[in-house]
Amino acid sequence: MKTLDINLGIDSYKILIEDDILSRLSFYIKEVYKNKKVYIITDDTVKDLYLDKVINSLKDDYQIDYVVVPHGEQSKSIEMFIHVCEELLEKNIRRNELLIGLGGGVIGDLTGFVASSLYRGIPYVNVPTSLLSQMDSSIGGKTGIDFYGRKNILGAFKQPKMVLIDPLTLNTLPKREFNNGMGELIKHGAIGNKKLLDLLFDKPRIDENIIAESLKVKRKVVEIDPFDQGLRMTLNFGHTFGHAIELKYGYKHGEAVAIGMLMAIKMGEDLGVTSKECYEPILKILKLYELPVDNYDYHDYLLDVLNDKKNLAGVVNFIFLTKLGECTITKISEKEIKENLL
Ligand SMILES: NC(=O)c1ccc[n+]([C@@H]2O[C@H](COP(=O)([O-])OP(=O)(O)OC[C@H]3O[C@@H](n4cnc5c(N)ncnc54)[C@H](O)[C@@H]3O)[C@@H](O)[C@H]2O)c1
Ligand SMILES: [Zn+2]
Structure with missing residues (x-):
């Protein structure tokens, strides 16, 4: 296991990197989150590959719900932002409940932006699964969506509570x-x-x-x-x-x-x-x-x-x-x- 501390004062967080960490998520998430419910945001491709595994690793400690969006940059849209917020509110999400972004940079950016906006900010944990999101976008706190024909034009700086990286997910990456x-x-x-x-x-x-x-x-x-x-x-x-x-x-x-x-x-x-x-x-x-x-x-x-x-x-x-x-x-x-x- 490799651990990196990101030192940003009150917004500091840890990045944990380890093969098969997907099977041990709740062991680590417990360090930063004490409530019962978690909401996973993922895309359809990553859902088929990893959602069952992630649910298995969380189910003994948490009640789990999830929202799936189509894969690809098109999901970083205002429509998908609205869709995710609606789904979460329909599922009765509370302000102190946790989002988990499971997927590439698109899911990280979208989940982080929803986490920055809903109830003026709720906690989120990032579980990046693409190489780009693991080696880059999991640090920096930039979240957002594309709008008005421009990339990342609506967004916010919002740091995750923790980032959990499983390098084995790279085995399925095209x-x-x-x-x-x-x-x-x-x-x-x-x-x-x-x-x-x-x-x-x-x-x-x-x-x-x-x-x-x-x-x-x-x-x-x-x-x-x-x-x-x-x-x-x-x-x-x-x-x-x-x-x-x-x-x-x-x-x-x-x-x-x-x-x-x-x-x-x-x-x-x-x-x-x-x-x-x-x-x-x-x-x-x-x-x-x-x-x-x-x-x-x-x-x-x-x-x-x-x-x-x-x-x-x-x-x-x-x-x-x-x-x-x-x-x-x-x-x-x-x-x-x-x-x-x-
Ligand atoms: N916030 C930041 O600091 C930051 C930095 C760089 C890039 N980004 C953003 O990240 C996005 C690009 O990220 P990306 O390249 O991860 O794109 P992505 O999230 O669209 O993922 C690429 C494709 O790979 C699939 N995928 C993801 N993990 C997989 C796995 N383990 N196995 C098989 N398929 C998998 C996804 O379903 C998707 O189809 C852009 O929107 C970019 O703006 C943000
Ligand atoms: Zn670049």
Whole structure:
């Protein structure tokens, strides 16, 4: 078992990572929740795979009810938010009763947002089952739904009472969903944890140790920037170019980040910020895990980057590696890009 403490004052919580923890959920949940009823929120895919197991592990200690939503990003909608709230109220949920989010990042974000809104806030525990949700979204307190054609535009910061991660659930994850998390996991190693990269060279199974090393990188930035005021920006390594190619070529987000990292390393090298020792090892790890490493010239995407609405006041914040496991933020103006880099 690996345990990570997330220190956020009154909102501090623990992340416990262990194979087959799904069979022992109530043993741990008892530490943070003393009432009788729990409500599981999950999606149809995860329900078929894991709901029985989860119910079995809780039934001796709790009365259990559950709400199932369709799998996929479409469930992060206002309609599904209303549906889940209605179902919970129909089931007579009280303000001091617990929600358990069982599923990927979609379920985590939706459950957390419901938990932040119902009765102005009820407790929730997160049980992430996709690689992305285990190595990334289980830390940070960001919850929310998509609205008005924009992703995550309605939401709240709401910390879970506890996060319980079972790496064995990754065995049933489809390859592309696995890739989606793996791109971000390698990113965590690249920007903040050389030890994680060293572990990955042997292509081990993604186990509790690797998930913990990945989460430590996110924990570091989240603890100094709990409300995402800017210091979390380093987590965007690979995303500047990644966003430019993600939709254009139909990559999953994490796959686009993989390619975006290679482009950012090349640009960093050209600017003399990134050590020449970064490209080959990152390329090697991406290939080991069969992530796409298609070769796109970063120069061809700088205009897309400039047009991205996130780039305020004609300045782009680029995240570059300095060496393996370390990164820096470099501000480059629109003028400089147009005059010197295009
Ligand atoms: N809150 C945050 O900090 C944060 C961070 C990153 C991403 N996100 C959000 O997370 C979402 C993406 O998360 P995701 O990639 O986990 O998507 P997801 O929840 O849609 O899961 C991907 C697919 O995998 C299935 N699945 C999940 N676990 C499985 C398992 N063990 N076996 C088989 N199938 C399984 C799901 O049913 C779904 O079809 C996005 O909406 C994104 O905005 C949030
Ligand atoms: Zn990302």
